[in-house]
Amino acid sequence: MVIDSDNYMLGDLIAEEKGKVTSQRVLDVERGEPKLETSFSAVGKYRGVETTSTVTYCAIPKPGGAIYGEGQGLLMSKDGQEMVTWTGQGIGRFTGPGKIRFTGSLFFSTSSTGKLAFLNNMVGVFEYEADELGNTSAKSWEWK
Numbered sequence: 001m002v003i004d005s006d007n008y009m010l011g012d013l014i015a016e017e018k019g020k021v022t023s024q025r026v027l028d029v030e031r032g033e034p035k036l037e038t039s040f041s042a043v044g045k046y047r048g049v050e051t052t053s054t055v056t057y058c059a060i061p062k063p064g065g066a067i068y069g070e071g072q073g074l075l076m077s078k079d080g081q082e083m084v085t086w087t088g089q090g091i092g093r094f095t096g097p098g099k100i101r102f103t104g105s106l107f108f109s110t111s112s113t114g115k116l117a118f119l120n121n122m123v124g125v126f127e128y129e130a131d132e133l134g135n136t137s138a139k140s141w142e143w144k
Contacts, residue, residue, distance in 0.1 A: 011142030014124060017044030017053060021134035027058065035060050040136050043078075049115045050078035059092060067092035069102055077116060084110040084119045088126065098132025106140060 019042025028035040035058055042053040057071025069092055075084040090104020106126055108119040128138040 009144050010125065011144045013139060014119075014122075014142050015044055015046045015051075015138070015140040017042040017051075017136075017138045019043065019053065019055075019136040019138075021130060021136060033060050033062075038130075040130070040134075042136060042138065044138075046075070046084075046116060047118065049082075051116075052076050052078060057088075065093060067094075067100070067102075069104070075116070075119075077114070082110070082112040082114045082116045084108055084112065084116050086119075090126070090128070095129075100130050102126075102128045104128075105143070 019040045021038060021040045023039045025037050026034060027037050037056060037058050039054070039056045042055070044051055044053065053073055053075050055071060055073040057069050059067045059069040061067050070089045072087045073085065075086065076082065086106045086108045088104055088106040090102040092100050092102035095101050104126060106124040108122045108124065110116060110120045112120070123143045124140045125143050126138055126140040128136065130136045
């Protein structure tokens with residue numbers, strides 16, 4: 001099978017968000033791989049549409065300093081008229097004391113027919129950072 005890489009590329013920036021960690025809890029400590037659940041809320045814009053997000057992800061440290069994460073989120077237009085869900089996976093690394101950075105992929109789904117309808121069945125890539133005070137920032141791009 002030959003893949004034409006010219007047809008697959010990183011598209012335009014679709015979102016920027018800023019938020020705050022709202023909770024963390026340890027889910028498991030068995031097998032020497034602790035599993036930590038983190039939730040955060042954020043506000044931002046998806047192609048100019050003001051949004052709020054609620055996100056929960058689980059992170060498991062791996063050998064060599066990497067952290068495997070998987071999560072899910074609910075994105076709503078600020079007026080509450082549109083909803084989008086997503087699932088995602090990523091790899092994180094600590095970038096300083098209490099600071100972490102994840103990169104990964106997102107899979108969006110919505111039945112919206114409004115301004116957020118463009119997200120339906122979109123695959124995106126993201127960068128997410130959290131600091132020692134629980135402040136978060138994220139950017140997402142379309143993967144074409």
